[in-house]
Amino acid sequence: MGTTISEDVEGIFMSGNSTLLQLHGVSKVFSRGTIDEVRALDNARLDVRAEDFITVIGSNGAGKTTLLNVIAGIFPPERGGKIIINGKDIANLSEHRHAQYVGRVYQDPHIGTAAKMTIAENMSLAILRGQARGLRIAITKRRRELFRAALAPLGLGLEDRLTASVGTLSGGQRQALALVMATISKPSLLLLDEHTATLDPKTARIVLELTEMIVTRDKMTTIMVTHNMELALRYGNRLIMMHKGRIIVDLNHEQRRDLTVGDLVTAFERASGEQFADDTVLLSTAEFKAGQQSCD
Numbered sequence: 001m002g003t004t005i006s007e008d009v010e011g012i013f014m015s016g017n018s019t020l021l022q023l024h025g026v027s028k029v030f031s032r033g034t035i036d037e038v039r040a041l042d043n044a045r046l047d048v049r050a051e052d053f054i055t056v057i058g059s060n061g062a063g064k065t066t067l068l069n070v071i072a073g074i075f076p077p078e079r080g081g082k083i084i085i086n087g088k089d090i091a092n093l094s095e096h097r098h099a100q101y102v103g104r105v106y107q108d109p110h111i112g113t114a115a116k117m118t119i120a121e122n123m124s125l126a127i128l129r130g131q132a133r134g135l136r137i138a139i140t141k142r143r144r145e146l147f148r149a150a151l152a153p154l155g156l157g158l159e160d161r162l163t164a165s166v167g168t169l170s171g172g173q174r175q176a177l178a179l180v181m182a183t184i185s186k187p188s189l190l191l192l193d194e195h196t197a198t199l200d201p202k203t204a205r206i207v208l209e210l211t212e213m214i215v216t217r218d219k220m221t222t223i224m225v226t227h228n229m230e231l232a233l234r235y236g237n238r239l240i241m242m243h244k245g246r247i248i249v250d251l252n253h254e255q256r257r258d259l260t261v262g263d264l265v266t267a268f269e270r271a272s273g274e275q276f277a278d279d280t281v282l283l284s285t286a287e288f289k290a291g292q293q294s295c296d
């Protein structure tokens with residue numbers, strides 16, 4: 001007794017996917033005790049199952065990037081907060097140690113890749129990330145084969161440009177490379193922070209399709225922040241909304257399947273008790289639609 005049929009069915013569906021990441025009581029306060037004090041995360045709690053592909057939306061300043069930053073170990077959460085990956089609390093490990101668990105792609109292509117280095121050198125660094133320091137970045141023949149094999153599925157011809165400096169690539173190519181770099185060591189978790197926001201709509205779409213291809217192929221557990229509700233509904237299998245440092249809506253695949261952007265706005269307003277007033281989100285949705293038409 002106590003469970004409905006649908007819960008039982010969900011239990012069967014989910015039984016293969018164990019909990020990969022748990023956040024318990026995760027808060028982050030900036031500039032504490034000053035006039036600028038801001039509670040960027042407020043007792044956030046989240047259970048992520050292996051192979052979840054979660055899209056995250058929320059207005060500016062909701063705490064989305066801060067959430068990814070604490071998961072990636074850029075800074076620890078406030079005392080008492082727990083970040084458990086595969087049963088191990090990593091809340092107080094260094095960023096370097098987090099790199100063993102977490103791959104990340106940033107909004108700005110310049111952050112994820114080094115312009116003055118070649119594609120092969122960038123990828124070598126990506127492989128070394130999370131391993132012991134001080135290893136030489138030897139670009140052996142075997143490694144070149146590995147790089148070519150990792151780049152070829154992108155369909156962008158980057159596998160034939162291993163010695164090109166990354167500064168010669170377009171923004172879209174750089175983000176595609178950053179994706180491959182973030183996933184090449186098969187981290188437990190992939191974090192994407194508005195990684196297509198600076199790209200034109202058509203290129204953004206290509207990079208998102210590549211994202212989906214890699215995530216599905218490698219069965220990556222993924223958290224993808226987007227400023228675009230349309231994209232948040234289209235990609236992934238679960239959607240969360242953040243507001244004032246809290247996760248206020250958490251929709252599984254079934255719950256979000258037939259939702260429209262309008263429904264999401266309504267869900268946000270119900271959960272937050274506030275009007276959804278981020279024009280950039282609604283605007284970018286219109287832009288994406290325009291980009292889609294020019295692609296079709």
Ligand SMILES: Nc1ncnc2c1ncn2[C@@H]1O[C@H](COP(=O)(O)OP(=O)(O)O)[C@@H](O)[C@H]1O
Pocket residue numbers: 030031038039040058059060061062063064065066067
């Ligand atoms: N390093 C920081 N120092 C001070 N304040 C910060 C810092 N990072 C984020 N904040 C503040 O925390 C809040 C949440 O920011 P952020 O996580 O970047 O939001 P989002 O990514 O949802 O737009 C904002 O008020 C922001 O100004």
Ligand SMILES: [Mg+2]
Pocket residue numbers: 064065066
């Ligand atoms: Mg952000």
